[in-house]
Amino acid sequence: MFSQFLQLFLAGVAQGCVYALVALGFVLIYKATETVNFAQGDLMMLGAFFGLTASAILGWPYWAAILFAIVVMAVVGMLIERIVIRPVLGYPTFTVVMITIGVGYILRGVVTMVPGWGTETYSLKTPFGDAVLRFGGAVLAMEQLATIALTAALCLVLYLFFRFAKLGVAMQATSQNQLAAYYMGIPVQRVNMLIWGLAAAVAAFGGILLAPVAFVHSNMGFIGLKAFPAAVVGGFGSVPGAVVGGLIIGVVEALAGFYLPEGFKDIAAYVVVLVVLLFMPSGIFGETARKKV
Amino acid sequence: MRFIFKTDYAQDIRLFQHGGQVFWYGLLLVLLLAAPYLVSGYVLSQLHFICIYSIVGLGLMLLVGYTGQISLGHAAFLAVGAYTEALLQGAGVPFVISLTCAALFSAVVGVIVGLPALRLKGIYLAIATFAFNVIVEEIITRWESVTGGNSGKLLKAIELFGYRLASQESFYYLCLALTVLSCLALINLLRSPTGRAFVAIRDSEVSASCMGINLAYYKTVSFAISAALTGVGGALYAHKVGFISPEQFTLIQSIELVTIVIIGGVGSLHGAVLGAAFIIMLPQAISIAKGWLPDTLPQAGLQSVVFGLILVAFIIFEPYGLYGRWLKIRTYFDVFPFYRRGTFRRQRSYLRSERLR
Known part of the structure; x- marks a missing residue:
């Protein structure tokens, strides 16, 4: 009984880590530009395809493929910011949200047109193999363990980056007050561009981690829609919130899939987000809003 | 150039501001009434869709364009209306009553969604409505004894006062009548105190509540009316x-509905109708254009790319949508040769943060 619970819990944590990675992308962009990027899931999909190209088609080793996908996606993210987002800077939030939805449509369509990618389903091989780890009666696949470990490592790197790197501090400043940051000599537009690059790189990382579990497909970006509840539950605009929210959603989903009737697994995330929004309108770690006229 | 010399306050809220409007809208109505005799059956079938999407677009425009509340869950109201109609028709209820019930039931659901909306703003509201959409879709899929689940439900032709509206023409007139009625209802609503309250809430919630507008009440009313119109649609x-199933009412459908409002032009009733016509004609235009492109391109992918490009291009280059473009063209000729590029320039507001500073 307990070992079964533990099993579900660990599987939920592994899945939650992927949600957390996508949610991290949302949060980074939201913090800096007050934009919610609905194309985050599609960026993840694109990242997974680049990883697939490098490892399966070009035959590169796994780590090189990850690096390749991250670098390419960082460039793609910066290009999206430069071409599409910057012209609408200062427009109402919802306008910018719609533009990212449009970007998502374009990315999804373009992927189906690229020869060698198309509408097929692919799987990505990992060096972790089929090894399993037994732990208190629960069985944990190495792939899941790797997902958890890599997510934790990435969070640590991001934390150190925001805490100590000059660029990270500049990004924090931009997210808190663009005008003040500008007066302090921070090139706000360039920082925004870099943040989009960073978010896209994180998305690529998430996509590659998800690939062994969910297969690489042009519609795999829809998993990003599950990451929304994660970001909202944690409170948009809070980096630790995104991780905690992702883990909550992942675990709740895994448990609901087993203990509740069929169908609850798919809506568990959304029920959780509605309940949280009802009682805490800005999430668990959200900043309290006070509107000034 | 036309000057409207106002001598009376009542002139401001007249249905038609001047004779030109009476003439042009009258002409449009005559053309629409004559359409079944002028166009082919295929075009008429597209006109059905344009009418239906116009009604939904009008409902969404009231919420997004006039009250300033975001909804990414309108496909759920569409589903509620569709399934209510299917169930009541199956039970033998006359069309007039079943349509009213579809509208009322959607409105009730709209109020239920509107309640949490009173505390939520901006993107949180968008995500709450989006979560609601997913939940409704799942309920429809799983509640097989009532909704038929994934195998869907079939509908028969409408019977109205003993006449069977099986032909294309009769159904077209029904759709057209309902579209015109919804338009008139919304125009009337928007020149009433309720409509003014909606606009005040959109422009500034704080100022609106200072003017004595009950935010909770008016937001709920706006959700209810918007949902009711969507339910009729x-x-x-x-x-x-003729056949409904859960996959017709997904988030993608909701996004398409919002796109009607954005492409048409946020904050104008004309925009809802223009946007609906645009969205219906787009797939046809794409399949025509596909004839000139290499065969290897997948239809679905191409459609998705064109749809995305149009959405992005409209927001960047024409934030006021199709109706805004028309206004610019008209103003250009109205004030010729004094039109200036800056006339319609949109004011940007940097750093209007919703977060604590």
């Missing part, structure tokens, strides 16, 4: 398609 949609 859903009922007609169900009859038009």
Whole structure:
């Protein structure tokens, strides 16, 4: 009984880590530009395809493929910011949200047109193999363990980056007050561009981690829609919130899939987000809003 | 150039501001009434869809364009209307009553969604409505004893006062009548105190509440009316398609509905109708254009790319949508040769943060 619970819990944590990675992308962009990027899931999909190209088609080793996908996606993210987002800077939030939805449509369509990618389903091989780890009666696949470990490592790197790197501090400043940051000599537009690059790189990382579990497909970006509840539950605009929210959603989903009737697994995330929004309108770690006229 | 010399306050809220409007809208109505005799059956079938999507677009425009509340869950109201209609028709209820019920039931659901909306703003509201959409879709899929689950539900032709509206023409007149009625209802609503309150809430919630507008009440009313119109659209949609199943009411559908509002032009009733016509004609235009492109391109992918590009291009280059473009063209000729590029320039507001500073 307990070992079964533990099993579900660990599987939920592994899945939650992927949600957390996508949610991290949302949060980074939201913090800096007050934009919610609905194309985050599609960026993840694109990242997974680049990883697939490098490892399966070009035959590169796994780590090189990850690096390749991250670098390419960082460039793609910066290009999206430069071409599409910057012209609408200062427009109402919802306008910018719609533009990212449009970007998502374009990315999804373009992927189906690229020869060698198309509408097929692919799987990505990992060096972790089929090894399993037994732990208190629960069985944990190495792939899941790797997902958890890599997510934790990435969070640590991001934390150190925001805490100590000059660029990270500049990004924090931009997210808190663009005008003040500008007066302090921070090139706000360039920082925004870099943040989009960073978010896209994180998305690529998430996509590659998800690939062994969910297969690489042009519609795999829809998993990003599950990451929304994660970001909202944690409170948009809070980096630790995104991780905690992702883990909550992942675990709740895994448990609901087993203990509740069929169908609850798919809506568990959304029920959780509605309940949280009802009682805490800005999430668990959200900043309290006070509107000034 | 036309000057409207106002001598009376009542002139401000007249249905038609001047004779030109009476003439042009009258002409449009005559053309629409004569359409079944002028166009082919295929075009008429597209006109059905344009009417239905116009009704839904009008409902969404009231919420997004006039009250300033975001909804990414309108496909759920569409589903509620469609399934209510299907169930009541199956039970033998006359069309007039079942349509009213579809509208009322959607409105009730709209109020239920509107309640949490009172505390939520901006993107949180968008995500709450989006979560609601997913939950409704799942309920429809799983509640097989009532909704038929994934195998869907079939609908028969409408019977109105003993006449069977099986032909394309009769259904077209029904859709057209309902579209015109919804338009008139919304125009009337928007020149009433309730409509003014909606606009005040959109422009500034704080100022609106200082002017004595009950935010909770008016937001709920706006959600209810918007949902009711969408429910009517859903009922007609169900009859038009003849078969409804959960996958017609997904988030993608909701996004498409919002796109009607954005492409048409946020904050104008004309925009809802223009946007609906645009969205319906787009797939046809794409399949025509596909004839000139290499065969290897997948249809679905191409459609998705063109749809995305149009959405992005409209927001960047024409934030006021199709109706805004028309206004610019008209103003250009109205004030010729004094039109200036900056006339319609949109004011940007940097750093209007919703977060604590």
